[in-house]
């Protein structure tokens with residue numbers, strides 16, 4: 001069936017399984033879930049622009065104090081040391097761990113500022129009902145970078161550091177830690193306040209619609225006359241990976257008309273790129289776990305410890321909860337991501353129609369947990385600057401830190417390159433043969 005532009009303007013597709021749906025609006029505070037795979041397709045927020053503007057202004061005001069004021073002071077044997085977020089980059093850099101230093105700089109300092117600034121500019125312009133050409137590009141960059149800003153992981157790193165050092169040193173908290181906690185809470189609230197669909201629609205239409213509460217409406221599935229499933233790809237529509245707009249592939253469109261992102265029916269070379277990244281992370285997982293990640297110099301005598309040594313230390317000292325957090329973030333999460341992605345890659349081969357919803361859920365879980373592996377790196381970043389008492393005792397990063405960062409980055413990129421719609425494509429294909437003659441109708445049943 002051929003579409004004219006008016007037809008697909010009223011359609012949307014699930015970004016995870018490509019199921020074609022009629023556009024519907026959820027009431028404010030509610031989400032529309034895909035009836036096939038359970039993915040959240042849209043979440044409505046009332047007054048999204050004003051909330052985003054207020055939260056981004058508060059976040060920007062909090063940013064500099066959070067980065068520059070000292071977080072805490074540690075005192076031990078008459079020595080004392082305090083540190084802010086920026087300081088925690090320098091030990092990595094001074095000891096030649098440039099990659100680790102660069103990753104901490106991007107994830108804890110630069111990307112959070114870029115996200116706050118871009119939301120501030122976008123929401124201010126939308127609030128003023130001004131629509132300069134760069135708004136769509138800026139919002140696209142925000143969505144690309146969102147996953148890579150990790151202030152909340154850093155905050156957990158601060159808590160782990162406090163518990164780790166609490167028994168052997170006196171810790172006093174400085175203003176910076178309250179500002180940083182405020183910044184993290186504002187960043188979380190900001191991400192929740194942004195109504196992506198409403199922002200995109202407003203940027204595209206160049207006029208503000210009313211996003212007041214609407215009546216509850218379930219997602220309406222588009223299906224063929226024989227009751228079969230219809231995906232966007234079957235109808236020659238490709239969905240933008242970033243803004244989720246549908247565009248016809250037969251018009252020769254190479255870029256999304258709304259945000260400028262390159263258009264593909266599926267991520268190009270998704271399987272081979274993801275395999276390459278999963279293999280890279282598997283190779284580097286061994287040195288990341290077997291080599292020492294931290295070096296403690298005590299009275300000039302260095303002692304090195306691996307990730308596992310650090311976890312055993314917590315268990316031996318009775319800090320089971322924090323030991324379990326580090327074990328989960330540093331050992332279980334990377335292994336789960338690698339094993340999970342391998343299962344997903346193997347099961348996209350022909351005749352794998354089993355456990356589709358479970359595999360889709362596993363992919364979303366892998367996406368969610370990816371960034372929390374950076375926890376141990378942030379803990380070492382803080383310890384290296386807080387415990388720096390000259391010849392008496394000091395803590396530094398060791399070679400596994402670099403390998404560990406490579407594992408975290410390559411698994412995060414693997415999640416981006418993997419196209420979850422490939423999970424569902426095999427089971428969509430039986431209907432594909434008949435789709436040329438299918439009549440598109442609407443109904444509430446998938």
Ligand SMILES: [Zn+2]
Pocket residue numbers: 014015016017018019034035036037038039
């Ligand atoms: Zn879906």
Ligand SMILES: [Zn+2]
Pocket residue numbers: 240241242243244245256257258259260261
């Ligand atoms: Zn787009």
